[in-house]
Amino acid sequence: MPGIKALVGLSFTGAIGLTFLMLGCALEQYSNYWPLFVLIFYVISPIPHFIAKRASSDSDAASSACRELAYFFTTGIVVSAFGLPVILARILVIKWGACGLVMAGNAVIFFTIFGFFFVFGNNDDFSWDQW
Template identity: 85%
Template sequence: MSGGAIGLTFLMLGCALEYYGVYWPLFVLIFYVLCPIPHFIARRVSDDTDAASSACRELAYFFTTGIVVSAFGFPIILARVGAVCSVGCFL
């Protein structure tokens, strides 16, 4: 839980400091909100807790992994395009 709080603090610092002053990295919050949704859907759909793995659960892991990778990749793409500076991308 504290890792998420530290991550959000750095995200706000990367956007709100006057030197950086660009709020494009806040779109990463969309990925933070979307990340647990496939897991919740898979848990509701697949009620078989005895099975080691189910196709629905594996698909949810796949989508969650894609969303997490996108959350890391989006600031890098913004830095590459020049919308944010590299320090703001790092934060």
């Protein structure tokens, strides 16, 4: 049952993050949908972790070069997701209020992604390896 509660909590925080993103795009004073490009970063941010987990599953070392490279790529993706709204606001494609809402949505969504890996990343009774 704790897994179900964690999943419900993570889905709730993910919905809050997406609400901030949609508010930054759809409010009448902003009405510009360019910030939706950060959705690409949400999708590709876990990919390096999955690749590194699959590639380094044979070794039980606490740290490996593959895992460190995955952390590096994931950090670059997350920083890019926070940088895109700032760049768009700086060149006056979106307004600064929309940038703030998108940044708040980014923080919540990436916290949710991190929480997912924290809760479901352990190799205890529940594992995604069975899929």
